[in-house]
Amino acid sequence: MSYRIGEAAKRAGCKVETVRYYEQAGLLPEPARTEGNFRLYSEAHLEQLRFIRHCRSLDMPLEDIRNLLELKAQPIENCAEINELIDEQIRRVEEQMALLIQLRRSLQELRGQCIGPEVTGTCEIIRGLSDCQCHGGADSTV
Amino acid sequence: MSYRIGEAAKRAGCKVETVRYYEQAGLLPEPARTEGNFRLYSEAHLEQLRFIRHCRSLDMPLEDIRNLLELKAQPIENCAEINELIDEQIRRVEEQMALLIQLRRSLQELRGQCIGPEVTGTCEIIRGLSDCQCHGGADSTV
DNA sequence: TACAATCCCTCTAGTAACTATAGAGTCAAG
DNA sequence: CTTGACTCTATAGTTACTAGAGGGATTGTA
Numbered sequence: 001m002s003y004r005i006g007e008a009a010k011r012a013g014c015k016v017e018t019v020r021y022y023e024q025a026g027l028l029p030e031p032a033r034t035e036g037n038f039r040l041y042s043e044a045h046l047e048q049l050r051f052i053r054h055c056r057s058l059d060m061p062l063e064d065i066r067n068l069l070e071l072k073a074q075p076i077e078n079c080a081e082i083n084e085l086i087d088e089q090i091r092r093v094e095e096q097m098a099l100l101i102q103l104r105r106s107l108q109e110l111r112g113q114c115i116g117p118e119v120t121g122t123c124e125i126i127r128g129l130s131d132c133q134c135h136g137g138a139d140s141t142v
Numbered sequence: 143m144s145y146r147i148g149e150a151a152k153r154a155g156c157k158v159e160t161v162r163y164y165e166q167a168g169l170l171p172e173p174a175r176t177e178g179n180f181r182l183y184s185e186a187h188l189e190q191l192r193f194i195r196h197c198r199s200l201d202m203p204l205e206d207i208r209n210l211l212e213l214k215a216q217p218i219e220n221c222a223e224i225n226e227l228i229d230e231q232i233r234r235v236e237e238q239m240a241l242l243i244q245l246r247r248s249l250q251e252l253r254g255q256c257i258g259p260e261v262t263g264t265c266e267i268i269r270g271l272s273d274c275q276c277h278g279g280a281d282s283t284v
Numbered sequence: 285t286a287c288a289a290t291c292c293c294t295c296t297a298g299t300a301a302c303t304a305t306a307g308a309g310t311c312a313a314g
Numbered sequence: 315c316t317t318g319a320c321t322c323t324a325t326a327g328t329t330a331c332t333a334g335a336g337g338g339a340t341t342g343t344a
Contacts, residue, residue, distance in 0.1 A: 006291065016292085021331060036339045038292055047272065054271050058252070059245055062330070072268050082267050083256055090249045093242050100239045107200055107232045114225055125224050126214050129196050130189060148320065158321085163302060178310045180321055204301070 001043055002032075008041040012049040019049065025062055027052055027069065060089050143185055144174075150183040154191040161191065167204055169194055169211065202231050 009016045022028040028048060032040045041049075048069070055065045064085050071082055113124040151158045164170040170190060174182045183191075190211070197207045206227050213224055255266040 004292075015332075017332060018330085020293095025330085034339090036292080038339075051272050056330085058249055068268070068271070071265075072272075079256055079265050079267070082265055083253065086249060086253045086267060090246060090253065093246045093249060097239065097242045097246070100235050100242065103201055104232060104235045104239070107228060107235060110200070111225065111228045111232065114221055123213075123221050123224055125221070125228060126210070129210070130193050130214075146321075157303075159303060160301085162322095167301085176310090178321080180310075198301090 002040045003046065004034075005039045005041070008039075008046055008049060011046060012053050014049075014053055022049070022052060027062060027066060058089060059093065060085075064089065144182045145188065146176075147181045147183070150181075150188055150191060153188060154195050156191075156195055164191070164194060169204060169208060200231060201235065202227075206231065 003011065005016050005019055009019050012019070019028070023030060028045065031042070031045055034040055051069070051072075052065055055068060056062075060068075068082065068085055071078055071085075110125055110128050113128050115124055145153065147158050147161055151161050154161070161170070165172060170187065173184070173187055176182055193211070193214075194207055197210060198204075202210075210224065210227055213220055213227075252267055252270050255270050
């Protein structure tokens with residue numbers, strides 16, 4: 001069974017361009033070609049493509065996926081390294097989460113400052129965004 | 143009081159290149175120049191730069207900051223529109239958070255599958271990443 | 285068989301918000 | 315007068331794609 005790129009993309013749930021992109025990025029081996037120069041993907045290709053897409057759905061960077069694919073290709077898979085890659089991804093996600101929580105707090109605080117411009121003659125949100133000294137004063141130590 | 147770009151960047155807590163980038167992106171008006179063609183920033187410039195940096199620290203896209211700056215420049219500030227921009231940003235942040243929570247769950251589930259390769263002869267994490275049919279089966283409806 | 289619709293090809297440029305580099309000019313201190 | 319820190323412009327790189335131009339291949343229909 002072999003598929004042209006459109007069918008392969010559909011089966012992996014991505015766009016045709018993405019498949020070509022993975023090939024160019026070295027994540028997907030170059031497939032055979034038809035006489036007319038169309039790419040012909042095997043089941044194995046398709047499996048690998050799905051593997052990549054699954055990793056991407058977990059937001060892993062392509063670099064990590066490349067590493068995973070290498071580990072996957074080894075006869076004896078090294079669980080320790082694989083776990084490390086997953087753990088690192090979990091760490092990244094949690095870091096992002098912490099950042100977003102902080103962000104939301106700041107935004108909500110800012111949002112709560114709006115009392116209409118009638119009182120102070122200017123929007124308190126704009127003032128909040130202007131006044132804050134957190135982005136360096138004269139003595140900024142960046 | 144006026145500052146050259148290095149001083150301005152330090153006071154705003156960003157890099158020199160970033161300041162030039164904002165100018166090129168139309169967020170910061172072109173400053174005066176010295177005879178030797180160095181940029182000379184006024185207090186007003188600096189304030190605006192800090193405003194931009196503060197917005198960025200809240201992860202607002204430059205496009206939104208451009209809008210905020212316009213609203214800010216209007217004599218009568220339109221609280222409704224300003225609020226709308228902030229609310230939209232809060233929505234974006236919350237959307238991202240929901241995504242990350244889902245992501246972490248998936249990753250932790252995957253991570254929990256590792257029982258060492260001795261049992262099944264292959265790493266269960268790799269299997270987990272390979273087997274999943276969520277990225278299109280034969281009957282994929284993408 | 286002619287033609288149109290749909291697929292596929294390569295190559296290039298665009299996205300967001302910077303960051304980094306090259307190669308040159310400016311300026312103050314020693 | 316030279317050294318070093320600073321600045322200038324212009325260009326390319328980052329991530330993971332996406333979109334487009336300009337062409338060829340294949341397929342179905344009249």
